[in-house]
Amino acid sequence: MCLGIGILIGLLYGPASLTLNQFLSAITNDDEHMVEIILWQLRMPRVAIAITVGASLAVAGALIQISARNPLGDPQIFGVGGGAAVAQAMALAGWISSGTWALMGTSVAFSALSVGIITYFSASQHITSARLALIGVSIAALSLAIATGIMASARVFTQQSLAFIGGSFSNRGWDDLLSGLPFIAVGLLLAAIIARRLNTLALGDEIASNLGADPGSTRLIAMISAGILGGTAVALAGLIGFVGLLVPHVARLIVGHDSRSILLVCIPFGAIITLYADQIARLAFMPSEIPVGMVTTALGAPLMIYLARRII
Amino acid sequence: MNIYLNKISFAYADSSILNNISMRLNTGKFVCLLGRNGSGKTTLMQIASGRLAPTSGEIRYSETDNLIRNHKTLKRHFSILPQGIQDPPYLKVREILELAKYNPKTQSIFIFEMNDKQAIVSAMTSCGIENFADRPFNELSGGEKQRVWLAFCLIQNKPFMMLDESLHALDFTSKDQAFRLLATLASKGKGILLSTHDLALAEKYADQIIHLEGGKITYDGPSGEDLKNVFTRILH
Numbered sequence: 001m002c003l004g005i006g007i008l009i010g011l012l013y014g015p016a017s018l019t020l021n022q023f024l025s026a027i028t029n030d031d032e033h034m035v036e037i038i039l040w041q042l043r044m045p046r047v048a049i050a051i052t053v054g055a056s057l058a059v060a061g062a063l064i065q066i067s068a069r070n071p072l073g074d075p076q077i078f079g080v081g082g083g084a085a086v087a088q089a090m091a092l093a094g095w096i097s098s099g100t101w102a103l104m105g106t107s108v109a110f111s112a113l114s115v116g117i118i119t120y121f122s123a124s125q126h127i128t129s130a131r132l133a134l135i136g137v138s139i140a141a142l143s144l145a146i147a148t149g150i151m152a153s154a155r156v157f158t159q160q161s162l163a164f165i166g167g168s169f170s171n172r173g174w175d176d177l178l179s180g181l182p183f184i185a186v187g188l189l190l191a192a193i194i195a196r197r198l199n200t201l202a203l204g205d206e207i208a209s210n211l212g213a214d215p216g217s218t219r220l221i222a223m224i225s226a227g228i229l230g231g232t233a234v235a236l237a238g239l240i241g242f243v244g245l246l247v248p249h250v251a252r253l254i255v256g257h258d259s260r261s262i263l264l265v266c267i268p269f270g271a272i273i274t275l276y277a278d279q280i281a282r283l284a285f286m287p288s289e290i291p292v293g294m295v296t297t298a299l300g301a302p303l304m305i306y307l308a309r310r311i312i
Numbered sequence: 313m314n315i316y317l318n319k320i321s322f323a324y325a326d327s328s329i330l331n332n333i334s335m336r337l338n339t340g341k342f343v344c345l346l347g348r349n350g351s352g353k354t355t356l357m358q359i360a361s362g363r364l365a366p367t368s369g370e371i372r373y374s375e376t377d378n379l380i381r382n383h384k385t386l387k388r389h390f391s392i393l394p395q396g397i398q399d400p401p402y403l404k405v406r407e408i409l410e411l412a413k414y415n416p417k418t419q420s421i422f423i424f425e426m427n428d429k430q431a432i433v434s435a436m437t438s439c440g441i442e443n444f445a446d447r448p449f450n451e452l453s454g455g456e457k458q459r460v461w462l463a464f465c466l467i468q469n470k471p472f473m474m475l476d477e478s479l480h481a482l483d484f485t486s487k488d489q490a491f492r493l494l495a496t497l498a499s500k501g502k503g504i505l506l507s508t509h510d511l512a513l514a515e516k517y518a519d520q521i522i523h524l525e526g527g528k529i530t531y532d533g534p535s536g537e538d539l540k541n542v543f544t545r546i547l548h
Contacts, residue, residue: 069398069400069401070401071401071402199411199414200411200414202400202401202402202403202408202411203400203408203411204394204397204398204400206363206392206394207392207393207394207397209363210361210363210387210390210391210392211411211412211414211416211468212387212388212414212415212416213414213416252402256407257402257403257404257407
């Protein structure tokens with residue numbers, strides 16, 4: 001219901017608002033050519049990408065929070081999307097191909113590299129969750145610094161840079177979504193495979209291992225999955241903060257601590273929050289747009305402070 | 313059930329940790345492992361419970377039984393509480409105890425049969441935590457947390473429990489209660505191996521005391537004059 005209303009707002013309202021009749025005739029493929037373009041080529045892919053990216057970020061955040069035993073788990077904070085950020089910056093600078101499929105593949109590959117570095121440290125037996133968070137934050141900061149440096153040295157337009165750093169769904173089409181979907185499907189499939197085993201990681205590696213679970217491989221798969229989902233999300237929409245951090249905490253509050261329920265609930269919750277944030281980003285200062293990451297952060301930060309005081 | 317360790321040694325490339333250790337673990341016995349920091353207690357416990365392979369030596373279920381070739385098979389006989397367990401984030405007591413029923417074959421967690429629920433209730437009663445079920449674990453006191461972990465071990469229903477300095481942070485009263493609980497569990501058939509620095513409580517409650525020094529056993533037997541002589545010698 002909530003998602004449906006969000007989708008309708010995303011399709012009907014904008015610089016050129018549509019009436020319900022226009023919307024219905026465009027859906028049924030009538031003569032309204034202009035409306036059809038606005039709806040099918042601009043708004044529908046944007047809504048679909050917002051839903052996909054929101055769900056991906058939320059699931060990636062939940063995977064990191066559970067596998068690293070750290071409430072700060074978020075694809076941006078832990079740097080798993082950092083590699084994709086560098087790849088995006090290189091594409092904006094014209095250093096690598098900006099073709100849709102090539103860019104998506106490069107982004108995910110670069111994210112895998114970030115994940116490799118983080119997993120190398122997280123696999124060490126005596127690493128504490130605080131140290132792991134510091135490693136993640138360092139990689140995230142380093143990636144952003146490299147990405148910003150690349151864009152500055154190549155004199156990428158301010159508007160493009162801002163859309164990337166603040167996150168944006170504008171100028172995205174079906175091609176972008178289609179190139180991201182296979183990666184997201186793989187990421188979600190991996191998450192589904194380990195969803196049950198993730199629960200045992202809360203006990204620490206030694207106890208989990210003694211129970212017959214395999215914490216090392218579980219954590220590795222979780223981080224790979226988070227890397228794929230986070231990297232694809234960055235490639236589709238730039239850097240959108242707080243969705244991956246906040247949504248798993250809200251999910252935990254509602255469904256408890258079973259990893260399977262958390263991951264499942266993160267999909268619609270992440271989608272809804274990101275979709276509504278994009279509507280605010282699009283419509284609040286029409287005809288100008290603000291970065292969607294700014295909206296998610298503005299909405300997420302106070303809620304996160306409240307949750308932090310209450311549950312962490 | 314018994315587990316025999318015969319002439320067990322363990323060494324890293326540049327240093328020897330355990331040297332020619334032989335000992336026996338029995339169900340129904342409360343064994344305390346004493347020794348200075350670095351004397352090899354944790355390594356010995358890891359080897360006995362199948363978490364570490366010895367450099368040399370034999371492990372068998374009985375003196376006449378076949379050699380256990382894959383040390384990891386020992387794991388299924390032990391519930392463990394390793395040193396320095398971090399609090400599980402977010403979880404309530406009930407949720408932690410439910411994780412003890414993890415089954416690697418079906419990977420089922422949070423799906424229970426009636427027997428599992430009864431095992432949890434029974435372990436909570438044994439450890440005196442029946443009123444804690446819905447409390448967040450990280451809000452419990454140190455003593456209460458230890459009792460939850462003991463219940464966690466009991467629920468696994470394995471013949472042996474292995475606790476590596478798990479009670480060291482408790483105040484004297486809580487520690488005394490925990491020792492008493494372990495002695496009760498041993499009297500009901502559980503085999504318990506606890507590493508501790510508390511000689512007084514070990515003497516009071518344990519059936520058998522093993523003292524390690526420099527990777528060798530310097531005492532193995534019940535508490536008594538001989539044990540006092542060993543400690544007098546160490547102190548002087």
